[in-house]
Structures are given as C-alpha cells and as structure tokens.
Amino acid sequence: MTNEYISSKYISNEGKENQRVHKSYISTLNTQNQIDYPKAISLPKELLKFYLCNENSIKVLKNQEIWASHPSQLNDPFDCSIELWEDNSFNNELLKDYLKEINNDNNFLSASPFRIKKEILGTLQALLGIYCLTETETDQQDLFWGYYNNHEGFAIKYDIDKLSKAWGNPFLVEYCNDLETQRILVRFPKSHAANEDILKIFYPRLLRWATIKKRKWGHENEWRYVFFDCCYSPISNEGNQHTRLKSLPSNSINEIILGFAFFRDHINRKKTKKISPYETKYDFSKKEDQNKLELLTILKKYESIPLYQIVFSPNLKLFPRRIYIKEIREKAVYIVEGRIKTD
Template identity: 25%
Template sequence: MDYHHNGFVYKQTDALKNSIGHDKKLPDNLFKYYSLSKKSVDAIINGELYASHPFDLNDVFDCSHNLWYANKPIKFENYEWFYDKVLDKEEVIKVFEQDSRQGHRKFIVEFWTLLSDKFGIISMSGQESDLLMWPHYSGEYGFQVKFSARKLEKDITEGRNAVLTPVNYVDKLEMIDVSERDSFIVPFIYSTNIKYKNWSYENEWRFLVEGKGMGIPYSKVGFETILEDHKGNDGARLIKYEVDLQEEITLGKHFFNPRRFVYNKMEDENGVKTIQVKVRECDESANLIGLLDHISFHEKLRGNVFLTGHYLVFEDVITPYIERGKEKVSLTKIGEGEYSLIYGLR
C-alpha cells in the first residue's frame, strides 16, 4: 500500500530505486562536506562514503522510530513472527498483552531497530557555496568534494539495492500509522526521507543503501538504552565508489592557518601569488599530508583545487557587499609535507 505525503510517494517494493516517487530534478552536481579527520581523509583516499545509521545523524528527529505509531491494534501474528526465534509462545503472548496496553511501542521500536541494521544513509548536498553549510559541516577548517550527480548515482546504485532521492522537507513531522501494514518497509523509507523545512537550506539529496549487518551504535543515544553497540560486519557501512569521480576539492577558509602550516608568500609582476607551505608537527599532520598528497597525486584533482572564502562584490551595486565564493589554485607537492600553491589563475 503506497503512502502519499507532501508530493512524495512511498512505495512497497523490494527494489529501493522504485521506492520513492517525486518530481524533483536531480542537480548537475552533488557535494560532500567534511571536517578534517583520519576517517574523512581515508574516505577520500579510498573512495568511500559512510552510510550512516539514524543514530549517527545530527538531527534527532531524522529517521526516528517516533515517527511510527499504531492507530489500531497490531496483529498478534506479527508478534509471533517477529519474536519466533527468541521467545516461546507463552512469552510472546505476555509481551503482546503488555505492549498492546502501551501503544505497541516495544514492538515498534524493536522492529525499527531491526530494519536500521539493514540500511544506511549517505547525505549529500546540492549546495555548493551555502553560508551555513561550510561552518556547520567543516568548521571552515575542512574541505568539500564535488561530484557529478549522475555519475555518482550510477556508481553507487549499480549492483546495489540503493536509491538517490531528495529529502522531503515538511512543515510538520507527521507520524505514519503502521497498524494495518503487513510490511514496515514503507514506514521505514518514509521516516528516512522527511525532515523539518528548517533544514531545507542544505538542499539534501541522500542515498538509502541496503546492506547486511551494518551495525547499530546504541551508545550514541542518550537515556534510551543500556545496550552495547552492535558492531555489524566489518566495513559494512563504507560504500565504495570510483576515486576518479571526485571532480573538485575545495578547501575551507581557514584550512591553511599558522597552527597547521609554516608558509612563505610571493607575488610576481603579473599579480600571480605563490605560497609555499610546510605542514607543522601537530596532531593533524598526518591528516593534512594525507589529503594534500592525495590531491597532488591525482591529475584531475590537482587541476581542480579551490579555496573558499568571502569576496567583495562591487559591480552594478550602489553599496558593495560580501558573499561566499571560491578561488582556483594550483597545488604541487615540492617535498615531504611541503607544497606550492599558486593563486590568481584564470
């Protein structure tokens, strides 16, 4: 039974690519924002995107099991099927009777949890230079990777049960009734796809990817469980893609700062600026070298490096203003942990 909400249609199907209907146009490019860390640098070097569990997400309402409710009694047969391998018949009856008086919350939460071990979410953005995305997701010290949306979609979804879809931004997070459904796939897909419209500045497109034993990070949830993390299969949430799909890398406004680098600035008569930088001995040294080496070793990236920042706008305005933009640079490795950056490129 399909579920319609805010112009989206959530469908009962085994193939995720057919599970969400909408009329949104896929942007030409998608962007991934990163803070600088060993995990983010390894992800770029290895061509991996992390498929998050709902507990990993920064919005506690995102993908929440609290979006599920039972308007009518859930059938006892569902309890029998779900608890078949862990409880005997008398225990199932007891759980059913107690849970029926409490809105079936135990069954709903535990069924949602079971499904959450089988799916992961990869968040991407259609926003290239949003004023909030950089400080929120890179702290201005990280970086952003640009992809062709079509090429990345093809790479991620071919050979996998996965779908790329826009987030459904809504005024209210309406709950979905699970009581009359034989399968909870539609409620789960719905809950992974809606967010408050306050988040719409992100212009988020996300991959929903199915896997086996992807893991559940129980320890990230406050006061809801005392369970230890379910580790899942090693690397199950790391989704591989071709490294050559990385089209551009933009470094944050404060990526090159004197806590990280020693640098020497030069400028020629044509206004072309060269800065030679050397990574300092610091906690971030290995990550900085790993990322910059990756960029300098790949011809496509080496010619498509940018620095973001704020830029003055004077043309055709009475009062000048500033906005976020980016400037192309050339990055060359000149020694171990040493690099040359050339600005003023056209």
C-alpha cells in the same frame, strides 16, 4: 538463481498536493527503491558533501569509499527517530504473523507495543545506511561550511549520474511542518494477507522514514542515498562494519574544495613564506597538522581532479578560487593560486 522481485508501495499525504509514493522492489539479491514525487523533479547534476578534516574523512579519498551512516549517527535527533512510528501499530495482535518472523519468543510477542516497536525498529535501523548530500546552487553554503567543519575542512562535489549508476538515484528529503503529526502516516495497514512478506510491509515505510526531516532544516536542500543492505549497528557494535562502506565509482568526483580557514593556522608561522604574489609555502610541521598534510598529499596524487579553496571575492562574497599543489617537501606545501570561480 532467479532474482524475482516483490513490489510494495506506501503512499504518504495521500490526496494532498505533497503526496509521495514510496516504492520498494525486493528480491533475494537486492532491494531497489523509488519515490514518485508530486511534481517532476530534476535530479541535480552535482551534489556536495562537507567533511571535517580527520582520519575518517581522509579515507573517503584514500580508499575511494564512503561510510553509509546508521540513523543514530545523523545530527538531528528527530531524524529516523522511532518516535515517528505509532505505538499501536505494533500491537502484537495486529502484527503477530510478522513478529514471529523476527522473534518467536512468547515473552517478546506478549510485550508492550512500545518494546516491540523499539526492538523491531532497532533491528531495521541496522540495515539502513544514509549518505547525505547538499545542492550546489544555494546561497546557504556559507552556513554549511560553518555547520559541518567550521570552514576548516573540505567538500567533495560529486557527479550524480556516475554515483546513481552504481547506487541508484538519491532521494529529495521531504521537510514537514511538524513531525508529530506524521506518526499516523507510518502506521501499518489494518488488514494483511497471512502470507505477506514482512519486508513488503516495512521497506517502503522505511524509505519514507529515512527521507523526512523537520521544516527548520529545509535550507539544506538535502538529497540522500539510502541503502538497505547494511548489517552493522554502532549502538550495539554488532554486525559487519564493512557493510556500511560503499565504493565510489570511477571518476565520480568532479571537484575538491577546501574551506576558507583551511590554511588559517599556518599563515603566521615563521616557516610559512610568500614566494610570489600567487605562490605561498605553508608550514605543516606540527603534530596537529598531520591530517591536513595527509589530505594534501593525497590530493597531489589526484591532480586530474580540480582543487579549489573558498576565498573572499572583491564584492565580499565567498567563492571558490582555483589552487594548485605545486610541491610537497619536508612537511612544507607549496600552493599556487589561480582564478576565482564566480559562475
């Protein structure tokens, strides 16, 4: 089978200093996406993902695969909102050739532009998978630990070169002053060829849709991997959930970092004991400890991946300290502390 690509592009903020060109190369086998930025942007060598310590997040390390989120699972209601698309762009006269590709029902074709928009974008949202990451070199990391896991969870530092060889490059999020003004920028062209593929029209616009946020989120310095091959909606529970699971490439994890409060609930227990100035035996015998105990048990098996915990440095800043899991025995975890990493 030949893998011939249909190329398509969408230019946002055309002629302005923040112009971006969104490109999609579509074939029967896959879709490759690209964004040309207004100035040269270097791809970070490493990016961070913050997690709560729960059953789902532990599976990332246990099964070596991540979950590519449906847009409805993101924490900003404006993120990938259908309201960012102009209703009139879904006028059935303008898109009648495209609509028949999705739904040839006359009632659907004669529906209001808003209903048509809602049904089409709901279908396309199910194809989108998003994995959000944050730059490592930022003074906002204290906030991220608080936002995403109350300092009690963990973070994974990825080797972006290895991830990108498997998934394609991540995209730098565009932070807009007012997303209300962006509606006009995602409208469809007023003319099109009769035989033009609907995916050619939608995909580069979907790419932009998946990579814009309000400027108030700009401190996150977010990058996103965007997948167009997911076939599951958690809203309707239709499709195949496994299409949202993406395998991690070998050796793509550079570090695991535990939050400042990861051991907080274990410090004052009777069975917790200070073995030496640098070694502590932590008690994990309670029922609510089991997720953390399972995480530490998995990390013990991955001793080749450096493990850190966030601590106060002498100048009262938060820095990662190298730690080692010496032993896990009878629901007790022996942790040895190393040096604080300040570079």
